[in-house]
Amino acid sequence: MNLDEKLIERCIKDDQKAQRELYGRYAQKLMPMAMRYAKSQEDAEDILQDAFIKIFNSLDSFRREAQFLTWLKRIVINTAINHNRKKMYQQPMLDIEKVAHMHIESNLTLSNMHFTEILALMQKLPVGSRTIFNLFAIEGYGHKEIAEMLEISEGTSKSQYSRARALLRSMVDEANKVVQTNYLSDERF
Amino acid sequence: MKPIKLFKLIIYQMSDFENGLKEMFEGAEFKPSDRVWAGVEAGLKAKKKKGVFFYWQTYGIAAGIALVLSFGFLFSDRFNQNQQKVTTESKAEVENKATDNNADNGKETDADGILAPGDKAPTNEIKDQLDNEVSSKLQASNSSHNTKANSIPTLPSKKESADVIIVEPSLFSRNDKLYNHAKLRAPQRSINILKGMWDMKHMVASMNLKDYNTEEFTINEPRALALNGGLSGGSFNPSPSGNSLDMLSRQDSPNNSGAALSSVSNGSDKQLGSLGFGAGLAFELSDRWGMNLGLRYSEYRFANQSNAYSVENGVSYPIYLPAGYSGEVYFTPNYDIINTIKSISIPIQASFKVLDLGRFDVQMRAGLSADYFISYNVKGDLKSLEVRRVAFSRDGLFDRFNVAGLSALALNYKLSEEWGISAEGYYRKFLKPSNQEVSSQSGPSVLGVGFSLNYYLDRKED
Numbered sequence: 248m249n250l251d252e253k254l255i256e257r258c259i260k261d262d263q264k265a266q267r268e269l270y271g272r273y274a275q276k277l278m279p280m281a282m283r284y285a286k287s288q289e290d291a292e293d294i295l296q297d298a299f300i301k302i303f304n305s306l307d308s309f310r311r312e313a314q315f316l317t318w319l320k321r322i323v324i325n326t327a328i329n330h331n332r333k334k335m336y337q338q339p340m341l342d343i344e345k346v347a348h349m350h351i352e353s354n355l356t357l358s359n360m361h362f363t364e365i366l367a368l369m370q371k372l373p374v375g376s377r378t379i380f381n382l383f384a385i386e387g388y389g390h391k392e393i394a395e396m397l398e399i400s401e402g403t404s405k406s407q408y409s410r411a412r413a414l415l416r417s418m419v420d421e422a423n424k425v426v427q428t429n430y431l432s433d434e435r436f
Numbered sequence: 437m438k439p440i441k442l443f444k445l446i447i448y449q450m451s452d453f454e455n456g457l458k459e460m461f462e463g464a465e466f467k468p469s470d471r472v473w474a475g476v477e478a479g480l481k482a483k484k485k486k487g488v489f490f491y492w493q494t495y496g497i498a499a500g501i502a503l504v505l506s507f508g509f510l511f512s513d514r515f516n517q518n519q520q521k522v523t524t525e526s527k528a529e530v531e532n533k534a535t536d537n538n539a540d541n542g543k544e545t546d547a548d549g550i551l552a553p554g555d556k557a558p559t560n561e562i563k564d565q566l567d568n569e570v571s572s573k574l575q576a577s578n579s580s581h582n583t584k585a586n587s588i589p590t591l592p593s594k595k596e597s598a599d600v601i602i603v604e605p606s607l608f609s610r611n612d613k614l615y616n617h618a619k620l621r622a623p624q625r626s627i628n629i630l631k632g633m634w635d636m637k638h639m640v641a642s643m644n645l646k647d648y649n650t651e652e653f654t655i656n657e658p659r660a661l662a663l664n665g666g667l668s669g670g671s672f673n674p675s676p677s678g679n680s681l682d683m684l685s686r687q688d689s690p691n692n693s694g695a696a697l698s699s700v701s702n703g704s705d706k707q708l709g710s711l712g713f714g715a716g717l718a719f720e721l722s723d724r725w726g727m728n729l730g731l732r733y734s735e736y737r738f739a740n741q742s743n744a745y746s747v748e749n750g751v752s753y754p755i756y757l758p759a760g761y762s763g764e765v766y767f768t769p770n771y772d773i774i775n776t777i778k779s780i781s782i783p784i785q786a787s788f789k790v791l792d793l794g795r796f797d798v799q800m801r802a803g804l805s806a807d808y809f810i811s812y813n814v815k816g817d818l819k820s821l822e823v824r825r826v827a828f829s830r831d832g833l834f835d836r837f838n839v840a841g842l843s844a845l846a847l848n849y850k851l852s853e854e855w856g857i858s859a860e861g862y863y864r865k866f867l868k869p870s871n872q873e874v875s876s877q878s879g880p881s882v883l884g885v886g887f888s889l890n891y892y893l894d895r896k897e898d
Binding site: 263266267270274275276278279280281282283291294295297299300303304358360362363365384385386412 | 464
């Protein structure tokens with residue numbers, strides 16, 4: 248029995264110390280994931296809090312053959328989807344016309360950016376598009392699965408993904424330009 | 437070719453973008469604020485409180501399963517009432533009544549042949565008739581029972597006994613008023629005891645009472661019929677060792693006015709203990725309060741003695757007075773009887789932790805249990821006796837369904853997070869049914885100890 252398994256066993260028995268330990272071990276790893284789906288850090292913390300309550304209440308259903316971190320991430324994703332679901336229907340998705348004229352640079356680079364900067368850009372995406380983009384581009388779900396998860400059509404998932412991607416790239420490009428401009432101006436002086 | 441190359445380039449760039457994002461978030465960590473854990477903690481506590489009643493199956497504080505083994509003793513006021521008091525009546529009275537009845541052709545008797553008090557005294561002619569009757573009966577009795585002397589005879593079948601019994605089947609109702617008067621039925625003399633008296637009177641018989649085959653001494657109503665002319669109010673209670681000389685010594689003066697009547701009797705109940713086992717669920721509702729629910733099987737045993745058995749539909753059964761009996765009654769030397777009561781109960785108790793010493797804690801428990809008595813058997817220590825299966829009724833010794841009050845003091849010890857053991861001293865008091873007419877009787881009670889092995893499905897860490 249490895250450390251995680253022992254910790255899980257103790258958490259199942261409502262050992263509060265173990266719960267605190269498990270939280271401490273995984274909360275920092277799961278927080279960036281919650282932030283990708285949220286519109287703000289506060290929003291992400293709400294998602295993370297709900298996710299951990301679900302985790303502790305359903306630990307006894309965790310199958311030991313699965314990767315524990317993968318199981319945790321799935322709960323965070325589901326919690327985030329539920330958290331965003333209501334907002335997704337309230338907020339409009341990305342307008343194709345708005346995205347069509349965006350100039351996409353071919354030499355965009357992510358290596359100059361910190362993930363928090365990308366997160367900040369992602370949080371600017373409308374909630375529906377942001378959710379779909381995360382599920383497809385980072386979590387690796389197919390559009391069919393996403394359509395089922397979000398109760399939308401597959402076409403909507405595809406189109407919203409394309410628009411979210413284009414918009415994010417545009418924002419990344421803009422951010423790079425700013426960085427380059429700052430770099431050049433620093434060099435000039 | 438150009439468009440294809442361009443497309444490939446775009447695809448590459450797209451994958452590069454997503455891969456870049458994936459790599460960026462892989463291994464990324466960000467510390468959430470402290471309010472997240474506070475919220476998680478509060479959320480878990482709220483869930484537990486809710487769980488007491490609505491989510492008890494997954495309730496997190498401490499749900500446990502207990503396997504229980506208990507030992508105890510059953511006490512009952514009703515048992516003590518079987519201390520059958522000897523109904524005394526002078527030999528003269530017996531003979532008077534007997535001869536009155538014997539000579540009863542058209543005399544005033546009730547429908548059962550019971551003589552009303554104040555019947556006329558017997559005449560000498562009737563007494564002579566009685567002697568003649570006894571003499572004739574003795575011949576038949578001696579010829580059929582000589583071989584059985586000095587041994588416990590086989591129990592008579594109903595048909596056999598019909599040849600020697602001269603009493604009518606009892607139609608007595610179980611009414612204490614009737615018992616007190618000890619009314620005698622018309623031909624209610626036992627052949628055997630009268631045989632003994634006749635032999636002694638004429639000094640022709642053995643001095644061993646067993647020759648008179650007293651176990652075939654038949655009566656119909658044990659409390660009412662006093663068949664023996666014993667002395668000093670002693671009951672007719674020959675011991676298994678055959679100390680019938682005592683009996684005979686009382687007979688050497690047939691005209692002794694101190695002659696007494698005796699009847700079926702049992703001694704004092706001797707507790708053999710009770711054994712119970714079962715399983716239960718326990719819930720800790722808070723740090724101190726809890727609730728226990730269980731299912732238990734119990735077997736209560738107590739011993740006694742009897743000096744008679746009854747033959748009912750050709751089958752012989754031991755007699756334990758509080759349990760009731762019917763049919764024809766035969767006296768015999770004392771033999772042991774064992775009463776066994778089996779029951780299933782569902783106890784529900786609230787518990788309060790009065791002392792918590794870490795691994796040890798002490799709980800006070802109180803509650804109720806619904807009891808269903810499966811069977812009540814009376815077993816006699818004679819080979820030929822069948823086990824008497826006592827019917828439960830509101831008029832009988834026990835009701836089939838009972839409610840008992842429970843109280844216990846338990847000491848619990850935690851062996852590990854999952855396992856624990858408990859020992860408890862408990863007291864159970866069966867509640868008297870509201871329609872129980874005998875107000876002086878209280879319900880039986882059980883005092884005992886129980887041991888349980890507990891498995892905790894879930895336990896709160898202190």
